[in-house]
Amino acid sequence: METESIIIRDAVETDVMSIHLLLAGYAREQLLLARPPEDILYHLANFVVAEKDGKLIACGALRDFGSSLFEVRSLAVDSCHAGKGLGSQIVGYLIERAKRKRPCRVFALTYHPALFMRLGFHRVTKELFPPKIWCDCSKCPKKDNCDEEAVLLELE
Numbered sequence: 001m002e003t004e005s006i007i008i009r010d011a012v013e014t015d016v017m018s019i020h021l022l023l024a025g026y027a028r029e030q031l032l033l034a035r036p037p038e039d040i041l042y043h044l045a046n047f048v049v050a051e052k053d054g055k056l057i058a059c060g061a062l063r064d065f066g067s068s069l070f071e072v073r074s075l076a077v078d079s080c081h082a083g084k085g086l087g088s089q090i091v092g093y094l095i096e097r098a099k100r101k102r103p104c105r106v107f108a109l110t111y112h113p114a115l116f117m118r119l120g121f122h123r124v125t126k127e128l129f130p131p132k133i134w135c136d137c138s139k140c141p142k143k144d145n146c147d148e149e150a151v152l153l154e155l156e
């Protein structure tokens with residue numbers, strides 16, 4: 001997928017450190033969870049990235065929880081490129097990936113429900129999801145005070 005000079009593509013090994021650094025900046029602001037480089041490398045097949053002039057400017061990942069349940073996670077856009085639809089395009093790319101496994105459900109825990117709802121997600125209660133999706137929450141500084149919203153897309 002290409003928009004002007006921005007290319008959205010599957011992540012490759014040489015992207016690992018750039019993904020890590022992009023996420024780390026927002027993790028310091030407690031907007032998402034940090035991902036150590038070895039964790040990103042291990043889950044590399046889940047990641048997509050956006051690249052402009054050879055620089056990684058956005059990323060996102062689709063995690064497979066089994067039972068036809070996927071999560072959009074680690075979504076980040078370099079602040080210099082925010083507000084131009086790139087975050088939405090990354091989520092759209094991940095939805096296309098999930099569609100290969102349809103019927104399935106794709107969810108996200110987010111501070112930006114509007115972005116997801118424009119793409120067809122709807123708000124749901126967090127209690128809808130099985131306990132296994134909360135395994136990473138123990139690493140979150142807001143674990144006892146989670147203010148993210150849950151959104152869900154059902155792909156028939």
Ligand SMILES: CC(C)(COP(=O)(O)OP(=O)(O)OC[C@H]1O[C@@H](n2cnc3c(N)ncnc32)[C@H](O)[C@@H]1OP(=O)(O)O)[C@@H](O)C(=O)NCCC(=O)NCCS
Binds near residue numbers: 108
């Ligand atoms: C959240 C985040 C990924 C959004 O990325 P983004 O590229 O700015 O997302 P989009 O541009 O698709 O949408 C953001 C806004 O831009 C607007 N927008 C969308 N397409 C646009 C376009 N073509 N031109 C101008 N504005 C556009 C949208 O209206 C949207 O506003 P709203 O959501 O308040 O209604 C990014 O801000 C980010 O990395 N935040 C920090 C990390 C974070 O919070 N990650 C977790 C996300 S779940």
